Amino acid sequence: MPKEFVLVAPRTIEFREYSEPPLGPGEVRVRSIVSGIKHGTEMALYTGDTPFLTQRFDLECRLFLPEDNPTLYPHHLGSWLVGEVVEVGPGVTRFRVGDLVHGGLVHRPTNVARAEQLYPLAPNMSPETALFTDPALFALNAVHDAQLKLGDVVAVFGLGAIGLLAVQMARLNGAMRIFAVDLIEARRNLARRYGADDALDPAAGDVALAIKRATRNRGVDVAMEISGSYAALHQAIRSVQVGGRVVAASYYKGSAAPLSLGAEWHHNRPTLISSMAVWGCPHRLYPLWDLERLERTAIDLLERGLLSTEGMVTQRIPYERAPEAYAFIASHPDETIKVVLTY
CATH class of the missing domain: 3.40.50.720 (NAD(P)-binding Rossmann-like Domain)
Structure with missing residues (x-):
């Protein structure tokens, strides 16, 4: 069985076996090629420097409130990932087996996602460049x-x-x-x-x-x-x-x-x-702009070569050594810009 890593406590990552669920309608299975670690929010979760450690964010009143039984851990980490479609579920016409795709997914060897969550990888864009969509x-x-x-x-x-x-x-x-x-x-x-x-x-x-x-x-x-x-x-x-x-x-x-x-x-x-683009915060020019348009525009800028990412990937670390990757970012922030996991 494949193994995924899970954050079980601050700065503590464990690998666990996971099973491959059957695909439902509209779903695809993606085999990972490369994924990027998010140095802000994701690292805050890793180090435990986050209000979610002891509080919950109430989406109705938009406040962090005390949490008697915190449920942050175990927690799956992830940001943006590039992979290959290895299986498609009923009704999927947008992608075929063998297509390269990218989107917001957790770090693990395989993921199941809705087809509409993913973007096709343009022929002129490398997998590493696509990681900069986020x-x-x-x-x-x-x-x-x-x-x-x-x-x-x-x-x-x-x-x-x-x-x-x-x-x-x-x-x-x-x-x-x-x-x-x-x-x-x-x-x-x-x-x-x-x-x-x-x-x-x-x-x-x-x-x-x-x-x-x-x-x-x-x-x-x-x-x-x-x-x-x-x-x-x-x-x-x-x-x-x-x-x-x-x-x-x-x-x-x-x-x-x-x-x-x-x-x-x-x-x-x-x-x-x-400036906050997620957590239900509307774009200040909504409905002209929203999160989906931000994502598509970011991808378009990267695909057209209007943004350069040359020199930003500072470390490439095999997925099996993910605990070392997080520890390195935490202890050597001056040596990292974007650390990626390879599969």
């Missing part, structure tokens, strides 16, 4: 929330996969000047390759002041914070001009101590926007 849709949502206009000056804080894609999308959207901010030199170098005009190291000095000085003390029109760092969020707030926009598109954990709302936040009246 970060690309969140980057696209952040750019939409930023309401970028032709000629805007933009700062992107955090140059992981989402941030690096956001840099490229900001350029596609007509940004006049792009500041890319990250502690890691390799990421800053990639940002320059992808179109950033300035790549700044926040450890080298006051990054918000550097941005202000470079813009004749005005600041940027929009700052997108995609690192998940409260310190970076504070600098993003400091970097925008009066009435500017700050888009927070990351997963924040722990204490917000570095964030000081009594300073520039209070005196410069920026608008802070939470």
